[in-house]
Amino acid sequence: VKRLQAAGFEGVCGHSALQEFSVSNSASFWAAAARQRLNWISPFHTTQDCDLSRGEIKWFEGGKLNVSVNCLDRHVHTCPERVALIWERDEPGSEVKITYRQLLEMTCRLGNMLRRRGVRKGDCVTIYMPPCPLAVASMLACARIGAAHNVVFAGFSAEALAERIRDAQSSTVITVNQGVRGGKVTELKKAVDTALQSCPTVQQVFVAMRTENPVAMTARDIVMEEEMQKEDLVCEPAAMDSEDVLFLLYTSGSTGKPKGLVHTQAGYLLYAALTHKYVFNYSDGDVFGCVADIGWITGHSYSVYGPLANGGTTVLFESTPIYPDPGRYWEMVQRLKINQFYGAPTALRLLLKYGDQWVHKYDRSTLKTLGSVGEPINTEAWEWYHRVVGDGRCPVVDTWWQTETGGICITPRPSEPDAEIVPGMAMRPFFGIEPVLMDTEGKVLTSNDTSGALCIAQPWPGMARTIHNDHQRFTETYCQPYPGYFFTGDGAYRSKEGYYQITGRLDDVINVSGHRIGTAEIEDVVNQYSAVAESAIIGYPHNIKGQGVYAFVVLKKGVNAQEEELSRQLNNMVSKKIAKYACPDFIQFVHRLPKTRSGKIMRRVLRKVVEQDLNGLGDLSTLDDPAAVEEIIQEKKIGQ
Numbered sequence: 001v002k003r004l005q006a007a008g009f010e011g012v013c014g015h016s017a018l019q020e021f022s023v024s025n026s027a028s029f030w031a032a033a034a035r036q037r038l039n040w041i042s043p044f045h046t047t048q049d050c051d052l053s054r055g056e057i058k059w060f061e062g063g064k065l066n067v068s069v070n071c072l073d074r075h076v077h078t079c080p081e082r083v084a085l086i087w088e089r090d091e092p093g094s095e096v097k098i099t100y101r102q103l104l105e106m107t108c109r110l111g112n113m114l115r116r117r118g119v120r121k122g123d124c125v126t127i128y129m130p131p132c133p134l135a136v137a138s139m140l141a142c143a144r145i146g147a148a149h150n151v152v153f154a155g156f157s158a159e160a161l162a163e164r165i166r167d168a169q170s171s172t173v174i175t176v177n178q179g180v181r182g183g184k185v186t187e188l189k190k191a192v193d194t195a196l197q198s199c200p201t202v203q204q205v206f207v208a209m210r211t212e213n214p215v216a217m218t219a220r221d222i223v224m225e226e227e228m229q230k231e232d233l234v235c236e237p238a239a240m241d242s243e244d245v246l247f248l249l250y251t252s253g254s255t256g257k258p259k260g261l262v263h264t265q266a267g268y269l270l271y272a273a274l275t276h277k278y279v280f281n282y283s284d285g286d287v288f289g290c291v292a293d294i295g296w297i298t299g300h301s302y303s304v305y306g307p308l309a310n311g312g313t314t315v316l317f318e319s320t321p322i323y324p325d326p327g328r329y330w331e332m333v334q335r336l337k338i339n340q341f342y343g344a345p346t347a348l349r350l351l352l353k354y355g356d357q358w359v360h361k362y363d364r365s366t367l368k369t370l371g372s373v374g375e376p377i378n379t380e381a382w383e384w385y386h387r388v389v390g391d392g393r394c395p396v397v398d399t400w401w402q403t404e405t406g407g408i409c410i411t412p413r414p415s416e417p418d419a420e421i422v423p424g425m426a427m428r429p430f431f432g433i434e435p436v437l438m439d440t441e442g443k444v445l446t447s448n449d450t451s452g453a454l455c456i457a458q459p460w461p462g463m464a465r466t467i468h469n470d471h472q473r474f475t476e477t478y479c480q481p482y483p484g485y486f487f488t489g490d491g492a493y494r495s496k497e498g499y500y501q502i503t504g505r506l507d508d509v510i511n512v513s514g515h516r517i518g519t520a521e522i523e524d525v526v527n528q529y530s531a532v533a534e535s536a537i538i539g540y541p542h543n544i545k546g547q548g549v550y551a552f553v554v555l556k557k558g559v560n561a562q563e564e565e566l567s568r569q570l571n572n573m574v575s576k577k578i579a580k581y582a583c584p585d586f587i588q589f590v591h592r593l594p595k596t597r598s599g600k601i602m603r604r605v606l607r608k609v610v611e612q613d614l615n616g617l618g619d620l621s622t623l624d625d626p627a628a629v630e631e632i633i634q635e636k637k638i639g640q
């Protein structure tokens, strides 16, 4: 143990010993890591002060640091001309490279601009932008002056944006005039205008010009590039406490309202940096290609904070996997000489259908590690990724984690480049992570070859600290289901060898093309439609999207409308209020929903119906009216 502590743990003793040490001596492990990996303005005095049962999580108290200094200034001192960002724009071959020096300058100008325009430490700035250098610089500028950021995925509708701006109480929004994706222009500034009709707190909107097309500007709008040019290249970084808020990021839960998970400074950054380095075996000079949007946690941790904290070169991907053709990813790998590629199973499933020739066309010899994230990866996609994309040479790391965990928690090769990998398994915990499986009674399952609810037994620095303005929801969701443990909402299987495989959500959250969405959120929108009495939204297996959306809709009595027209209108509403990906693939109008006698919709039964597993309907004895199920089976839309 002494040796491990002294050596700071790099390359020492092999993975198992290190992993054991990191869990049983978590405070000394993380203290050593924090001292070694982060630049501190003043040192922390208490490594950890956590009470999982109350959801009180504090790391590195007493310490002061600035996240943007850790991501920029310290690398500018050693290698100012190293490329920090490669902006892979929608049109292949039009990429833009930004060095660490340039990114620091952009960040400082933006930091000064925000400060001069009244943004203060503790304020929250909403960023509604596609992946681009100005978006990253905006995030880092917030970090520099001590404001929190709230990045909203640019695919979200105006209403979804408005809800997040209101909840975050932002008075400043940063956006672009238009987005460009898959050869199409999206009207992002217009969406902001619509959103702001219901956001009275917003006083100013900075608009960066992604395209040359002018957009309508109002008195509160400011052209960002012009404004930045007025600013100084030097911006004094704020000295932040370890536990000050770094950002909010909204994600879906099992009830209607999205929750703004809160991540703080030091612990989050340390965890993103360490996982980025060890999970992907990232070395100096590598080009890291995470194709996630910056509006998701994957973009935060592995396009922005992890790679930049490590002084890496990171790709910002603006396009889609099939633009201009299904060879896009691999053409990009060849052109940018990407060494680690990190993407989602849904894209792989889509691409493998187009055939191997799209992959073979391009030189992928730079690739060293292939990562997967966001949803379970099926064997076919895993094998294809490994055999075709990686030519059987590159390890595939199936990384399990969540917005809540801040960074990767279960993954095949934390620090051990030659470890065994079982296809389709997330395998082993990262340092400091102690996964446990729980049975239905809330007892820890100690044996192997068993399945249960996945919990994590002790806190780690990257975990979310609370839900913005709703700590009670935080403790109820994550801490109370299994007191003393962090509950993930996922189920998992632990193999005979002790390896983990994630089996999927245990709650009413579904995963459509890697986008997490609560079924209740969609129901909420559908139920707002005047003709609808009630609805039930169910996820069903979909061979490309992973899960698709199936809607059961009960109309109000006396409504006599055309089903096709109604379906079209309901789809429009969902797309307008949430996003396109949340739209149902099937809408089945039914007379009634199967309910328990206490009035709860029996989703389990509906799920079995859409999965076409009629033998698995299970116990129907609590059903109020068994005929309801029969009707639904007769009229079901799927599998006909």
Ligand code: 6R9
Binding pocket: 251, 296, 297, 298, 372, 373, 374, 375, 376, 377, 398, 399, 400, 401, 402, 403, 404, 426, 488, 489, 490, 502, 503, 504, 505, 511, 515, 516
């Ligand atoms: C990083 C991210 C989290 C949920 C999570 C789980 C699913 C993520 C997975 C996976 C199986 C993997 N998930 N990675 N399921 N294998 N490798 O995706 O965060 O958007 O918060 O979603 O995604 O169900 O609970 P987030």
